[in-house]
Amino acid sequence: MSHVNYVVFTIVLILFLVVTLTGFTAARWRRAEDRLHLNEWGLGGRGFGTFIGWFLIGGDLYTAYTFVAVPSAVFLAGAVAGFFAVSYTIIVFPIALIFMPRLWSISRVHNYVTPADFVRGRYGSRGLSLATALTGILALMPYIALQLVGIQAVLTVMGVGTTSNNTFVKDLPLIIAFLVLAIFTAVSGLRAPTLIAFIKDTLIYVMIIVAIFYIPTRLGGWGNIFAAGKTHMTAISPTTHKPNGVFIPTAGNSQLAFATLALGSACALFCYPHAITATLATKRRDVIKRNMSLLPIYSIMLGFIALLGYMALADKTTAANVKGPGKGNAQLAVPYLFQHMFPSWFTGIAFAAIVIGALVPAAIMSIAAANLFTRNIFKEFFKPDASPRLQTRMSQWVSLVIKLGALLFAVELPKTFSINFQLLGGIWILQTFPALVFGLFTRWFHRWALLAGWAGGMIFGTIAAYKTSTPTTSHWASSTDFEFGHTVYIGVSAIILNIAISVVLTLIFKAVHVPAGADETLPHQYTADPEETPAPVPAGVSSL
Amino acid sequence: MTQPAIKPKHPIAAHPWTSAVITILVVADIWFALYVPLYARATPKVGDFPFFYFYLMIYMPVTGIVMWIVYLLQKRLRPTGDHQGPAAVSEVTS
Numbered sequence: 001m002s003h004v005n006y007v008v009f010t011i012v013l014i015l016f017l018v019v020t021l022t023g024f025t026a027a028r029w030r031r032a033e034d035r036l037h038l039n040e041w042g043l044g045g046r047g048f049g050t051f052i053g054w055f056l057i058g059g060d061l062y063t064a065y066t067f068v069a070v071p072s073a074v075f076l077a078g079a080v081a082g083f084f085a086v087s088y089t090i091i092v093f094p095i096a097l098i099f100m101p102r103l104w105s106i107s108r109v110h111n112y113v114t115p116a117d118f119v120r121g122r123y124g125s126r127g128l129s130l131a132t133a134l135t136g137i138l139a140l141m142p143y144i145a146l147q148l149v150g151i152q153a154v155l156t157v158m159g160v161g162t163t164s165n166n167t168f169v170k171d172l173p174l175i176i177a178f179l180v181l182a183i184f185t186a187v188s189g190l191r192a193p194t195l196i197a198f199i200k201d202t203l204i205y206v207m208i209i210v211a212i213f214y215i216p217t218r219l220g221g222w223g224n225i226f227a228a229g230k231t232h233m234t235a236i237s238p239t240t241h242k243p244n245g246v247f248i249p250t251a252g253n254s255q256l257a258f259a260t261l262a263l264g265s266a267c268a269l270f271c272y273p274h275a276i277t278a279t280l281a282t283k284r285r286d287v288i289k290r291n292m293s294l295l296p297i298y299s300i301m302l303g304f305i306a307l308l309g310y311m312a313l314a315d316k317t318t319a320a321n322v323k324g325p326g327k328g329n330a331q332l333a334v335p336y337l338f339q340h341m342f343p344s345w346f347t348g349i350a351f352a353a354i355v356i357g358a359l360v361p362a363a364i365m366s367i368a369a370a371n372l373f374t375r376n377i378f379k380e381f382f383k384p385d386a387s388p389r390l391q392t393r394m395s396q397w398v399s400l401v402i403k404l405g406a407l408l409f410a411v412e413l414p415k416t417f418s419i420n421f422q423l424l425g426g427i428w429i430l431q432t433f434p435a436l437v438f439g440l441f442t443r444w445f446h447r448w449a450l451l452a453g454w455a456g457g458m459i460f461g462t463i464a465a466y467k468t469s470t471p472t473t474s475h476w477a478s479s480t481d482f483e484f485g486h487t488v489y490i491g492v493s494a495i496i497l498n499i500a501i502s503v504v505l506t507l508i509f510k511a512v513h514v515p516a517g518a519d520e521t522l523p524h525q526y527t528a529d530p531e532e533t534p535a536p537v538p539a540g541v542s543s544l
Numbered sequence: 545m546t547q548p549a550i551k552p553k554h555p556i557a558a559h560p561w562t563s564a565v566i567t568i569l570v571v572a573d574i575w576f577a578l579y580v581p582l583y584a585r586a587t588p589k590v591g592d593f594p595f596f597y598f599y600l601m602i603y604m605p606v607t608g609i610v611m612w613i614v615y616l617l618q619k620r621l622r623p624t625g626d627h628q629g630p631a632a633v634s635e636v637t638s
Contacts, residue, residue: 222592293611
């Protein structure tokens, strides 16, 4: 280990130990009679109120990758590529308010644990349910890996990790941190990230409040920070011969890209299984509605976090560090900024906040993916009579396997691979939107039409993302591309194609009377608000 | 479960004004964030913030407040009494 600042290292280590302890004790928190039911392990007993729900959902949605990637995108390219995230986290709440309470109600009544459970029950279609489950797992894997990339960025700047060429030795600290996470998640289930979310959110708020009041005083005020951002964005890049980025999207094309990125990402967010897991863990329907009003507090924080990218540009040392020879990794912008601006002890707290910030969503994502596998693949196709106990055991093991997979992803493959894959994940998960969200309101769509639409959207989105290029990168260069002369988020064009296929095929299938499948839900159940948790014994899906 | 014999009045029909206000608030909240030409300007600067950045930053607390109003309005749509059975009807179109 070279150049390790031991004050920083010690503080991060102590806070990590506190989190580890919390993770293991969480198993005893609000303990249920039957700990080995999937509602307990996978959804924390479905009993969280507004207060805990706020910490849980907030800690789940705002990932470490957000704290690292959003400012790094702002650092590199400004408003359209980075600051759209602010617009996105504004509109995500009104959009989620439209359909999440209905998803909560129907899942509560029928004891659904995953989005694919709902699709199965609504359309009576195993194929559509499998498509939803696979898309969820596929989209979550790189997302978990990116949490690790976030941790790696902090560890790199801390100087932790040896200079050995052996990847295993080099990434040993990351591997240890992740194994600890994997074990306490398997033991405590959703209760672990929920308790840790309290620590995470507190640290993140302290970090960001100090950062927005203190750093501008060191950099000559906000005026200077925005000026540095503007100078960099309007400067002509020597490699592409185009401006580095967009400071304010005044051109029509950049505005459309900005808006479609925001809209597409907002629609995708609550289709992600981990977002649904956190929502289903709440106690009452009102808890979700109240939280759609309280969660924007996190978005205010996100706005300031995004602006850290301009701060990193305004601080010459940080900008030089990030762009330095042999580095060129914008992911390091925020860690370098903190290291240069803050005294060691506070850098330690800020770094710990990012590391712990990565652990919470990573844990919830692996739980969500494990639930999908257990409920919608293992139980559905291999062992229909799986007892609740067996399902829980299965989920515990699968969560371990998924995390190890993500670890391999992050350690063995180049970082750009995880980032591209995550970009694809957003496009993919958006393709489950019609079956899931339209299904909450209407049964008009035909199950096979939705399946065909999903396939069309997946294929189109993947190919379109593959074909994007810049003068410096040949493939997977961007999440927007040209459609009919406009720059549009690929996810949005893919879902338009998806919906078009679904509508046309539904009309055809209905005309030729293809069986529509059984619907086990009833209209009033979509607004039900049962006080009692669903009975643990009849595990929803099997009942038909 | 059986359907209730007499269908209670749909809450949207029972409270047309409240329902309209809810719809307008939710749609407006989305629209004013999505319609970029409205705020993609450098001026007027608010403090040191270019208007574009100020607008998006101030929008978030506004969204929080709008969502809370929607939540309170939706409570008014709910039929009084706390029956949770089949008679509890929808708040949004089913």
